[in-house]
Amino acid sequence: MRWINLFHANLRKEYIELKRYLPNTIAMVATFYFIFLGLFAGIQFIGDPSSAEANTQYLIVNYVFWFLGLMVIQTIGWEITNEAMRGTLEQLYMSPMGVWRIMAARLASSVVLNIMIITVLLFVTMATTGQWLNIDIITIIPILILTIISMMGVGFMIAGISIIWKQVSAFLQILQFVLAGLTFISVKQAPFLVYFPFVKGVDLVRDVMINGVSLSQIGIADFGILFGNAIFYFVLGLIIFILCERIAMRKGLLAHY
Amino acid sequence: MKPIIEVKNVNKAYKKRRSKECVQAVDNVSFSVQKGEILGLLGPNGAGKTTTIKMICGLLVPDSGTIEISGIDNTKHRLRALKHISAVLEGNRNLYWRLTVRENLEYFAGNRGKSRKEVKERVEQLLHDFRLKEKEKELVNRLSRGMQQKLAIAVSMLAESDVILLDEPTLGLDVETGYEVRELLKSIVKEYERTVIISSHDMDVIQDICDRTVIINKGKVVTDDKIENLMRLFEVKSYIFNLGGLLTDQQLELLQNRFTEMTYTPDTIYSTIEVDLFQNEAIYELFDILKMENTPVESFDRVTVNFEQVFMKIVNGGEKICVG
């Protein structure tokens, strides 16, 4: 129950902020819409018409994964730095729930809201272009969730580091490109990448969307890797985050001083 | 009765980021707080008040020593100990400025695992008690400084924790608003029956609200006593002598050697000496020195001290003062 209340409070805060900063939110939604439109149209003109749908799907999946991945990786670090600057971080640290739970709840809320926005926009784009993609949501959702969990782990690592070093924005910028690169690399080209967070998930979703693989056809082994990956990175991320918290509490780094 | 907060031999040093030199912010501090008590943590700038409070809150880990809250060691079981405390550390900076008054209250309750329904009644009560009801839909960044401060305190009251820590609750407020917040604190603290620790360098706040005060200076506890005892101590021992003439240099030197905390205001018609007399013999010695030159004593009286003067004396005196 405490977990649900925590999640609900953070979901509400994220929602209030989306509503309160309506111009921002509208700009974000518009950007998404135009990128989707661009992706749909671009493929139509350039590509081979017979593979147009597969290509469109490929690009959209990559784009959505890249966007969500980046958001998940950056959000916790960004929120923590921001709250430290404003003076609310110590208040969060006074909660008996622990900051990692609050941050996980906040991130989960923002992922849920963003997925909702993206899904709606995708359908709107399909309606405007009259081009209906065949999206197997039932198969994609579990893959997406597991991928996001492993990305959260990376997000916690970065957040931990940012508590101590404060300035990680330059590092995050590089990460953005690394991540963009990773979405386009197939596991077949570089098999060791399955042990990275993120890559296996994108690969599986690609299979689902382009080759029409469905949930029941994905092997236990593939899901096993994805699942193991999610648990491993999430736990590792959390351990690093909590270690960094401890260091910060020893050195007095939670407040701006 | 076992105290609700027990601070034992706590030390904390900071390393300065650039120069690498160490600052001993808290130096072997021990004190305890009983349930229901309102304790004032008093000290000049840089004395270590904030550091002490943050260690009690579990935001800073002591280098050595232990802090127990309701018998729970707060470095070993941080989250469990936190169930018993809440705090206002940086006043209005502890709030979300882009949320409304009510949203702030509800969000912080949610972060402690409570639902909006669970806290509904308490939120109403607090909005009423803190006179924030008609501002409940206002964004925090539109509130006055005093209102923000009140809201921050209300947020800390919402948690229903046994202990509330307030670091400098009137800092940065103008005289009038400071007074208002003080009055509010006074009534709320009594009404809500919490254990409270207030840090401040504002003597009026401490004298007004607290039962007992721990005075720290340069990281060390210099005094730990009931405020009325401290007042009485200095009230009884501080005297002012009105003289019908000047002291000679020799007299002055003797007096200054004997009474370190003496102030002499020379005037040809009406000089005064202010002096602390801790033992009875001291007063005879003083008269002996005056008698040397037959200096006329027009009158003498006990000095009525305020808490500020007591505080200054304790802090500047340096050495530990034992009472009782």
Ligand SMILES: Nc1ncnc2c1ncn2[C@@H]1O[C@H](COP(=O)(O)OP(=O)(O)OP(=O)(O)O)[C@@H](O)[C@H]1O
């Ligand atoms: N995070 C920090 N890093 C380094 N030094 C610090 C830090 N926090 C406090 N100090 C130093 O430790 C000493 C005690 O500071 P502290 O903030 O506890 O005092 P205070 O009694 O709260 O003072 P004030 O009345 O100014 O708030 C000071 O010398 C201060 O410069």
Ligand SMILES: [Mg+2]
């Ligand atoms: Mg302070």
